[in-house]
Amino acid sequence: METGADDDGEETDTIEFVLNPAEETLDIEIQYGPLIRSIEEEFDVEVRTTIAETYNATVEELSRAGEGDRMLADTSPVAVLELGSDVSVCGMRI
DSSP states (O other), X not given: OEEEEOTTSOEEEEEEEEEOOSSTTOOHHHHHHHHHHHHHHHHTEEEEXXXXXXXXXXXXXXXXXXXXXXXXXXXXXXXXHHHGXXXXXXXXXX
């Protein structure tokens, strides 16, 4: 998690959210828009999204996180296994 400034110049925390589209025809930023807005409003943070092209790219993005960084990801169960104890599952899209 990073700290930056919002539109009013006040400090705000930034959370990285790595998205991995399940289908090429899906606009994942539109699909996740309501969730991202809810997180930003509820926790007074900015959510910065990164769209990964593959599950491996998602794992690479998550692996780049430094110690103490908070990152969220839409990924496959296979990626969860690869990341081991460095990841916590908080929900599943069905």
